[in-house]
Amino acid sequence: MIEFRNVSKYYKNNWLALNKVNLFFEKGQFYYLIGKSGAGKSTILKMIYMEIFPSEGEVIVGNYSSKTIKQNEIPLLRRKIGVIFQDFKLLKDRNVYDNVAFALQVTGERYQNIRKKTLEALSLVKISHKRNSFPYQLSGGEQQKVAIARALVKEPFILVADEPTGNVDPEGTKEIMDILFDINTKGTAILMATHDYSLIKTSIGKVIGLREGKIVKPEDIFKLDFSGGKE
Amino acid sequence: MIYILQETFKGFFKNKSMNLITIGTITVAIFIFGLFIAGTTNLLNVIRIAEDRIEMVVYLKDDITKEQIENIQNKISTILGVQSTQFISKEKALEQFRKDLKDDATLLSAFETNPLPPSIKVNISMAFKTPEYLKEISDKIKIFEGVDDVDYGAEWIKELDKLVKILFFIDVFLGIIIIFASIFIVFNTIRLTVYARKEQIDIMDLVGATEVYIELPYIIEGMVYGFLGSLISTLILYILFETISKKIPNLIFMNNNAIFFFIFFGTILGFIGSFLSVKQCINEIREMKRDDSLKRTLKRSL
Numbered sequence: 040m041i042e043f044r045n046v047s048k049y050y051k052n053n054w055l056a057l058n059k060v061n062l063f064f065e066k067g068q069f070y071y072l073i074g075k076s077g078a079g080k081s082t083i084l085k086m087i088y089m090e091i092f093p094s095e096g097e098v099i100v101g102n103y104s105s106k107t108i109k110q111n112e113i114p115l116l117r118r119k120i121g122v123i124f125q126d127f128k129l130l131k132d133r134n135v136y137d138n139v140a141f142a143l144q145v146t147g148e149r150y151q152n153i154r155k156k157t158l159e160a161l162s163l164v165k166i167s168h169k170r171n172s173f174p175y176q177l178s179g180g181e182q183q184k185v186a187i188a189r190a191l192v193k194e195p196f197i198l199v200a201d202e203p204t205g206n207v208d209p210e211g212t213k214e215i216m217d218i219l220f221d222i223n224t225k226g227t228a229i230l231m232a233t234h235d236y237s238l239i240k241t242s243i244g245k246v247i248g249l250r251e252g253k254i255v256k257p258e259d260i261f262k263l264d265f266s267g268g269k270e
Numbered sequence: 271m272i273y274i275l276q277e278t279f280k281g282f283f284k285n286k287s288m289n290l291i292t293i294g295t296i297t298v299a300i301f302i303f304g305l306f307i308a309g310t311t312n313l314l315n316v317i318r319i320a321e322d323r324i325e326m327v328v329y330l331k332d333d334i335t336k337e338q339i340e341n342i343q344n345k346i347s348t349i350l351g352v353q354s355t356q357f358i359s360k361e362k363a364l365e366q367f368r369k370d371l372k373d374d375a376t377l378l379s380a381f382e383t384n385p386l387p388p389s390i391k392v393n394i395s396m397a398f399k400t401p402e403y404l405k406e407i408s409d410k411i412k413i414f415e416g417v418d419d420v421d422y423g424a425e426w427i428k429e430l431d432k433l434v435k436i437l438f439f440i441d442v443f444l445g446i447i448i449i450f451a452s453i454f455i456v457f458n459t460i461r462l463t464v465y466a467r468k469e470q471i472d473i474m475d476l477v478g479a480t481e482v483y484i485e486l487p488y489i490i491e492g493m494v495y496g497f498l499g500s501l502i503s504t505l506i507l508y509i510l511f512e513t514i515s516k517k518i519p520n521l522i523f524m525n526n527n528a529i530f531f532f533i534f535f536g537t538i539l540g541f542i543g544s545f546l547s548v549k550q551c552i553n554e555i556r557e558m559k560r561d562d563s564l565k566r567t568l569k570r571s572l
Binding site for chain 2: 085
């Protein structure tokens with residue numbers, strides 16, 4: 040479904056963010072991508088929705104390859120990938136309902152389907168009751184739920200989450216994680232990047248460790264330090 | 271489609287004062303341009319009427335024979351640009367002169383003989399009434415035997431021609447300034463609108479909106495500015511001409527085609543301004559986003 044073949048990424052100043060990474064993500068699975076800040080987690084996620092491209096190697100997502108995809112095909116690819124972030128990225132001037140419906144409106148969804156799909160996505164993340172609230176009236180956890188609803192409304196085959204609980208309190212974190220598991224059991228693959236080790240301990244899912252742009256062997260993962268910086 | 275129109279509408283009403291300034295500037299710019307075009311059209315009309323009256327008179331020598339006259343007339347008729355010729359005898363010329371003088375005709379009795387030479391009036395086709403052609407035709411006629419002189423008002427035709435050229439130059443020059451000014455103001459307004467909705471564009475990119483959905487609302491917005499600006503300026507021009515034409519008759523206002531062209535012209539200017547702006551701004555926003563996240567990543571890794 041998603042494959043990384045010998046992927047390396049150099050940024051400016053020849054800084055190596057990813058070093059010959061090989062990965063394979065299967066349908067319907069739950070993956071954690073762990074590693075401290077700057078290990079290359081975000082780079083991997085961005086390569087999946089093709090915001091950045093490998094300097095070497097190839098990323099294959101569904102029928103698209105990073106080597107051959109055309110500029111006008113990228114939007115089509117992104118309609119099949121849900122993305123959520125630490126900072127939610129909601130539109131402040133729109134209420135919850137409109138934020139979710141937005142994803143359908145701008146991708147040419149038929150007008151009569153928008154309402155139904157939006158309400159379904161909102162109930163899936165249990166935020167229907169706040170559909171008329173604006174983002175500033177919501178807690179971090181609630182905002183992230185709206186972001187998840189927006190990502191799901193297009194029925195993606197994978198949900199890519201970049202530190203989704205980074206700005207959410209512990210209670211909200213549990214709720215978010217429950218929602219992600221719930222979505223996963225319904226068949227959507229999840230790839231969640233995090234440096235919060237405690238999340239992994241309490242849940243099932245495949246764990247991929249990253250250190251300085253390299254994949255770390257599963258048995259070495261737990262040798263990583265997640266306390267936030269020092270190694 | 272509904273979304274695109276909604277967005278255009280929103281953008282239009284979100285920043286009212288800026289939008290009014292934009293429309294106002296375009297209105298003024300196109301109004302000035304329209305004023306010059308209308309002025310030029312009217313002056314050209316006057317010039318055309320004057321040119322229509324241009325005629326060439328070939329003065330013949332006094333002792334010319336009838337055969338020679340016929341011969342010259344035939345030769346003149348074959349010259350390119352000559353429509354027709356008409357012989358005016360000494361007697362006819364005198365009669366005409368007498369008519370022109372009216373009450374002062376008695377002055378002519380001072381002459382013992384008819385002082386006027388016989389002549390041939392030459393009608394020139396409209397397209398050949400330029401200084402260059404007129405000179406060419408007159409040069410050809412001058413060398414015919416029996417021809418004394420050719421007169422076609424060489425000097426004032428040159429002046430008229432110069433005036434037309436200057437007017438045309440001013441129009442073109444002004445047109446270019448107006449084009450750039452209008453494009454520039456739309457460019458900047460749309461730039462502000464696009465930047466104000468940076469986050470929205472970011473999210474649209476993320477959820478897989480195509481370029482059409484991202485860019486079209488802004489492009490339409492720019493076209494609306496151009497459309498309204500030119501519509502208002504045409505209206506003002508029309509009212510102005512209606513008022514003036516009551517005092518000066520025979521004034522020509524733009525015809526329907528020209529009005530249509532004017533409004534179309536304004537809309538196109540709006541389109542060009544917003545199109546260039548959107549393309550540039552959205553690329554800038556994407557570039558900025560990439561730089562931003564790169565900086566953050568670099569910072570974290572250090």
